[in-house]
Amino acid sequence: MLAAIGEDRVDKGDLGGSKKWMGNGDSHPLLTCSQLILTQPEEWPPASPFPKGGDRSMPKERARLLRGQSVQQVGPQGLLYVQQRELAVTSPKDGSISILGSDDATTCHIVVLRHTGNGATCLTHCDGTDTKAEVPLIMNSIKSFSDQAQCGRLEVHLVGGFSDDRQLSQKLTHQLLSEFDRQEDDIHLVTLCVTELNDREENENHFPIIYGIAVDVRTAEVYRASFPDRGPEEELRAARALTGGPMISIYDAKKEQLQIGPYSWTPFPHVDFWLQQDDKEILENLSTSPLAEPPHFVEHIRSTLMFLKKYPSPTKTLFPGNKALLYKKNEDGLWEKISPPGS
Numbered sequence: 166m167l168a169a170i171g172e173d174r175v176d177k178g179d180l181g182g183s184k185k186w187m188g189n190g191d192s193h194p195l196l197t198c199s200q201l202i203l204t205q206p207e208e209w210p211p212a213s214p215f216p217k218g219g220d221r222s223m224p225k226e227r228a229r230l231l232r233g234q235s236v237q238q239v240g241p242q243g244l245l246y247v248q249q250r251e252l253a254v255t256s257p258k259d260g261s262i263s264i265l266g267s268d269d270a271t272t273c274h275i276v277v278l279r280h281t282g283n284g285a286t287c288l289t290h291c292d293g294t295d296t297k298a299e300v301p302l303i304m305n306s307i308k309s310f311s312d313q314a315q316c317g318r319l320e321v322h323l324v325g326g327f328s329d330d331r332q333l334s335q336k337l338t339h340q341l342l343s344e345f346d347r348q349e350d351d352i353h354l355v356t357l358c359v360t361e362l363n364d365r366e367e368n369e370n371h372f373p374i375i376y377g378i379a380v381d382v383r384t385a386e387v388y389r390a391s392f393p394d395r396g397p398e399e400e401l402r403a404a405r406a407l408t409g410g411p412m413i414s415i416y417d418a419k420k421e422q423l424q425i426g427p428y429s430w431t432p433f434p435h436v437d438f439w440l441q442q443d444d445k446e447i448l449e450n451l452s453t454s455p456l457a458e459p460p461h462f463v464e465h466i467r468s469t470l471m472f473l474k475k476y477p478s479p480t481k482t483l484f485p486g487n488k489a490l491l492y493k494k495n496e497d498g499l500w501e502k503i504s505p506p507g508s
Contacts, residue, residue: 223355224354224355224356224357225357225362227322227355227356227357227358228356228357228358228362228363231324231356231358231375231378231387231388231389232358232363232374232375234388234389235389236377236389236390236391237379237388237389237390237391238390238391238392238393239264239266239379239390239391239392240393240394241394241396241498241499241500242497242498242499243261243262243263243264243494243498244262244263244264244265244266244379244392244394245262245264245265245266245416245423246266246267246392246394246395246396247265247266247267247288247289247290247415248267248290248395248399248402248403248406249267249269249273249290249292249403249406250290250291250292250294250405250406250410250411250412250413251289251290251402251406251412251413251414251415252287252288252289252290252299252302252303252306252412252413252414252415253265253287253288253289253414253415253416254285254286254287254288254306254307254309254310254414254416254418255285255286255382255416255418256283256284256285256286256310256382256418257284257382257383259382259418259421260421261421261493261494261498262382262416262418262421262494263381263382263383264379264380264381264382265277265286265287265288265379265380265382266288266377266378266379266380266390266392267288267289267290267377267378267392268376268377268378268390268391268392269376269377269458269459269462269465270290270324270325270326270373270375270376270377271325271326271327271329271373271376271452271453271454271457271458272292272293272325272326272327272329272331272333272334272337272453272454273290273291273292273293273325273326273337274290274291274323274324274325274326274334274337274338274341274359275288275289275290275291275323275324275325275377275378276288276289276291276303276321276322276323276341277321277322277324277356277378277380277387278303278304278307278319278320278321278322278352279307279319279320279321279322279380279385280307280310280317280318280319281317281318281319281320281385282316282317282318283310283317284382284383284385285307285310286307286380286382286385287303287306287307288380289303289412291337291341291412292337292453293333293336293337293340294409294411294412295411295412296337296340296341296344297340297344298411298412299344299412300341300344300345300347300348301344301348302412302414304348304350306414307319310418318351318353319350319351319352319353320352320353320354320355321345321352321353321354321355321356322355322356322358322378322380322387323338323341323342323354323356323357323358323359324356324358324359324363324375324378324387325358325359325363325373325375326338326359326360326363326373327360327361327363327364327365327371327372327373327374327454327457328360328361328364328366328371329371329453329454329457330371331453331454333453333454334359334360335360335361338359338360342354356387358375363375370456370457371456371457372456372457373457375389376391376459377389377390377391377392378390379392396500397423397425397490397492397500397502398425398490398492400468400469400472401425401426401428401472401479401483401490402415402425403465403468403469403472404428404430404469404472404473404476404479405428405430407433407451407466407469407470407473408430408431408433408473409430410428410430421493421494422491422492422493422503423491423492423493423500424489424490424491425489425490425491425492426479426483426484426489426490427479427480427483427484427487427488427489428479428480428483428484429478429479429480430473430478430479431478432473432477432478433470433473433474433477436470436473436474437474439451439470440467440470440471440474444463447463447466447467448462448463451466488505489505490502491503491504491505
């Protein structure tokens with residue numbers, strides 16, 4: 166994952182909760198709790214939760230099945246791509262978006278939270294910047310769709326990270342589990358494919374097995390995926406993350422519109438210096454996991470740095486009248502820029 170200059174990649178908040186080892190020789194700690202329930206997905210019988218004792222193998226089994234899948238290349242039709250520090254939520258009623266997805270997660274985790282009653286689905290790409298604030302944001306995004314009396318339950322899928330030397334993945338895993346545990350609602354942990362459970366070793370170096378996932382909003386299927394098209398405004402959105410912007414919601418499901426900005430940032434420090442550095446220096450200083458990054462990482466960072474150099478103060482140049490950039494899917498399922506109201 167990319168690392169914003171001058172900030173810790175994983176927050177140091179209290180991890181909280183009691184810990185229990187998964188058993189069967191596994192070394193990955195899980196939280197034992199009354200709210201975060203290790204369980205089968207609702208459609209798998211028997212569907213009884215088991216917060217204490219009982220069979221804890223189902224989230225691991227789901228992880229095994231996910232790791233064994235081939236990677237599907239997802240095209241732009243019906244897709245809403247979510248970048249680092251973004252979240253998007255929609256439901257099966259959405260006539261424009263049927264797939265949410267994200268990739269390039271190394272130490273980052275991709276979180277999918279779904280309400281089984283109305284199908285409201287949120288996907289977010291977390292990097293540990295402020296997990297304590299981000300999990301309630303994820304929860305509230307789903308609750309905005311949900312009638313609290315409606316039948317169904319909340320199911321969460323956590324995917325990403327690996328056994329990195331700095332243990333950033335492990336810290337983020339603990340933080341996410343802890344913060345979901347702190348929520349008042351019962352949340353059923355369906356898939357846990359994180360850190361050691363998403364790790365492979367090659368020549369004594371560790372790498373993630375899964376870098377990206379998609380979720381079909383209508384069927385609830387979660388699967389391995391890559392995304393050739395990451396628009397719209399890929400560089401602008403990446404620039405916001407690199408300059409330290411917080412987690413934000415980018416999609417209005419009621420209007421079926423993607424909203425970008427308005428963003429502001431201070432001129433990126435020493436941008437010319439970074440653009441002069443070789444690939445090795447960029448990897449070592451602008452990545453949390455230099456050896457594990459996908460091949461296009463350095464090219465992506467250079468492109469983002471060039472964007473930041475071109476637009477050191479974006480408010481006036483990129484967002485005239487301090488208005489958001491709005492996009493909507495056209496009849497072909499592709500993003501098309503639309504004019505904001507009153508323009």
